[in-house]
Amino acid sequence: MKTIAFKTLGCRLNQYETDALASQFQNNNYKLVDFDEEADVYVINTCTVTHQSDHKSRNFINQITKRHKDSILVVTGCMADNAKDELESKDEINYVLENDNKSALFSLVEAHFNGEIKHTDQLNKDRFDYGSTEKGFHTRSMIKIQDGCDNFCTFCIIPSVRGRAKSRPFQDIIDNIQSVIDGGAKEVIITGVNIGRYEYEDYKFDDLVEAILNLDGDFRLRISSLEPDGFGDKFLGLLSHPKMTPHLHLCLQSGSDKLLLGMRRMYTIKTFKDTVEKVRAIRPDFNFTTDMIIGFPGESETDFTDSCNMIQDMQFGHVHTFKYSIRKGTRAERMPDQIPEKLKTERSAILRDIAEACKLKYRSQFVGKTQRVLVENINGNIGRGYGEHYIPVQFEAENLKQNTFYDVTIKKIHTDKDILLIGELI
Amino acid sequence: MKSHQVINLRHLTPSAYIIRLEKKNFTFKTGQYITLGFSGSIDRREYSIYSAEQDDYIEVLIKDVENGLLSKKLKKCKPGDMLDIDGAFGHFSLKDDEVKNKKFMFICTGTGISPVHSFIHTHPEMDYTLLHGIRHKEEAYEKETYDSNRYVLCTSGENTGDFNGRVTEYLLKNPVSPDTICYLCGNCHMIYEAYDILEKQGVKLGPIHTEVYF
Numbered sequence: 001m002k003t004i005a006f007k008t009l010g011c012r013l014n015q016y017e018t019d020a021l022a023s024q025f026q027n028n029n030y031k032l033v034d035f036d037e038e039a040d041v042y043v044i045n046t047c048t049v050t051h052q053s054d055h056k057s058r059n060f061i062n063q064i065t066k067r068h069k070d071s072i073l074v075v076t077g078c079m080a081d082n083a084k085d086e087l088e089s090k091d092e093i094n095y096v097l098e099n100d101n102k103s104a105l106f107s108l109v110e111a112h113f114n115g116e117i118k119h120t121d122q123l124n125k126d127r128f129d130y131g132s133t134e135k136g137f138h139t140r141s142m143i144k145i146q147d148g149c150d151n152f153c154t155f156c157i158i159p160s161v162r163g164r165a166k167s168r169p170f171q172d173i174i175d176n177i178q179s180v181i182d183g184g185a186k187e188v189i190i191t192g193v194n195i196g197r198y199e200y201e202d203y204k205f206d207d208l209v210e211a212i213l214n215l216d217g218d219f220r221l222r223i224s225s226l227e228p229d230g231f232g233d234k235f236l237g238l239l240s241h242p243k244m245t246p247h248l249h250l251c252l253q254s255g256s257d258k259l260l261l262g263m264r265r266m267y268t269i270k271t272f273k274d275t276v277e278k279v280r281a282i283r284p285d286f287n288f289t290t291d292m293i294i295g296f297p298g299e300s301e302t303d304f305t306d307s308c309n310m311i312q313d314m315q316f317g318h319v320h321t322f323k324y325s326i327r328k329g330t331r332a333e334r335m336p337d338q339i340p341e342k343l344k345t346e347r348s349a350i351l352r353d354i355a356e357a358c359k360l361k362y363r364s365q366f367v368g369k370t371q372r373v374l375v376e377n378i379n380g381n382i383g384r385g386y387g388e389h390y391i392p393v394q395f396e397a398e399n400l401k402q403n404t405f406y407d408v409t410i411k412k413i414h415t416d417k418d419i420l421l422i423g424e425l426i
Numbered sequence: 427m428k429s430h431q432v433i434n435l436r437h438l439t440p441s442a443y444i445i446r447l448e449k450k451n452f453t454f455k456t457g458q459y460i461t462l463g464f465s466g467s468i469d470r471r472e473y474s475i476y477s478a479e480q481d482d483y484i485e486v487l488i489k490d491v492e493n494g495l496l497s498k499k500l501k502k503c504k505p506g507d508m509l510d511i512d513g514a515f516g517h518f519s520l521k522d523d524e525v526k527n528k529k530f531m532f533i534c535t536g537t538g539i540s541p542v543h544s545f546i547h548t549h550p551e552m553d554y555t556l557l558h559g560i561r562h563k564e565e566a567y568e569k570e571t572y573d574s575n576r577y578v579l580c581t582s583g584e585n586t587g588d589f590n591g592r593v594t595e596y597l598l599k600n601p602v603s604p605d606t607i608c609y610l611c612g613n614c615h616m617i618y619e620a621y622d623i624l625e626k627q628g629v630k631l632g633p634i635h636t637e638v639y640f
């Protein structure tokens with residue numbers, strides 16, 4: 001049996017695509033092994049959203065080219081689009097597979113073992129032609145509904161590497177989700193690059209979400225990262241549906257209207273706050289998580305303070321902070337007033353501390369309350385998974401089963417490594 | 427991405443010009459932008475579409491900027507040259523159901539008038555007021571193509587317009603009715619200030635649409 005190992009960097013969409021590809025290989029008699037182990041094939045699904053992601057991607061490529069010279073190495077993902085020439089010039093990399101061709105990874109590897117070299121022109125270019133993710137790395141079932149982005153935020157390279165926004169056919173998604181629910185999936189996550197802009201024929205994002213929520217089965221729906229534009233009151237109304245998880249990752253990026261304009265974001269601080277307030281008026285413990293960029297060109301002390309204040313005002317459950325890094329070809333690359341790296345690092349540390357304090361405060365409110373935990377990992381009698389608010393919960397019970405819901409009362413919080421809720425089975 | 431032939435260039439001022447390109451089967455929604463570059467080159471820039479949806483050509487309004495990589499080269503284009511167009515992109519668009527029965531205020535500065543030109547020439551029947559902020563009167567690009575009763579020229583560098591001062595100063599002195607749909611296009615500072623002013627005047631946030639020019 002041939003062995004294959006994957007390393008995935010970056011976003012949920014990359015994770016989904018790796019899960020689907022890994023399942024396809026397993027369904028075709030490949031054994032999935034850890035990336036640190038010996039494998040016949042290594043696949044690095046790269047990310048290029050920041051300098052740091054480029055750096056990490058290069059490190060993993062170097063690891064494989066040094067340690068496993070006889071294995072097949074395929075580099076795919078956004079770096080494969082953004083630095084194609086550089087990667088193709090490295091003899092140690094057998095194949096550089098752009099996002100457009102990623103779904104054809106299996107046929108490329110199979111062809112290789114059959115002594116055939118396939119040119120990318122011969123490969124499938126369907127960005128939605130991924131199989132199910134039932135044998136991937138995650139208990140939760142990710143479903144790709146959309147790819148690409150037309151927003152062209154001034155800091156972002158993604159429209160150049162993921163291409164134009166494209167929505168997957170409505171019925172394909174519904175059929176796909178019904179099939180994973182019928183196959184036992186308990187949590188479905190819809191994912192894409194800019195899913196709020198989903199549009200297929202007459203169906204918009206809120207129509208799709210409504211149709212998913214109306215499917216039969218014991219499951220819950222989670223929405224991956226969402227831009228704070230492009231959806232309206234109908235969508236906000238759907239957040240109260242019993243199958244919808246009370247969590248949204250709404251990408252704020254800055255607490256300053258001046259910087260949001262510079263980033264070419266399509267919302268203001270007020271509209272963002274209005275959205276959060278509308279939702280929390282119905283469900284006060286709704287978990288909003290977000291992304292923040294630190295050190296965007298022109299970020300003044302006041303702008304930075306606005307960002308810090310916004311985190312406290314919104315009481316985010318989690319904040320993913322990124323130091324701004326220049327991406328070649330973006331509008332922000334040509335902006336004046338680039339912020340020195342040292343200042344970005346200092347501001348990141350301050351903002352992270354504030355975000356951690358907010359996270360602790362937010363999660364503390366769950367002590368004494370109930371969470372419905374989908375168990376993902378079991379170690380003896382200890383089960384761990386996420387509650388409906390997307391907060392990690394650990395509890396003890398006998399005969400635990402993976403991919404099963406358990407109602408748990410939260411008793412305390414552990415703050416050692418991550419902020420973990422400790423519960424008791426009801 | 428597709429290659430389109432340059433039909434002609436129209437020089438409006440020593441630094442501003444309009445490139446007209448063949449349309450082929452290109453479609454767009456008025457207000458959207460394209461990325462433009464020489465065929466085969468990786469250097470590309472974004473430009474709002476100046477022409478109307480129904481025109482049988484595509485036009486973009488460009489101002490060459492100091493140290494600009496592309497704007498200076500594009501200025502030297504000749505009829506017959508090939509340029510690559512990608513798009514159309516963007517969500518700075520009119521809503522079909524509002525065009526016929528709503529009152530619009532377009533507030534723009536400099537070449538930010540480009541998508542507004544496209545709006546107005548796509549829907550000439552619209553009920554609109556156009557506020558164009560510039561420094562000097564020669565930057566009032568093709569002002570004769572707008573209805574003079576609906577066009578307010580704000581000149582901040584000299585007293586040659588309908589109003590001497592910035593568009594934001596005009597807005598402070600001439601409040602906008604709250605039921606107006608506002609579209610703002612131009613530099614960050616103008617949008618930032620105008621947005622605040624409009625909000626204080628009771629224009630609800632929903633109907634304010636912005637497109638930033640850099």
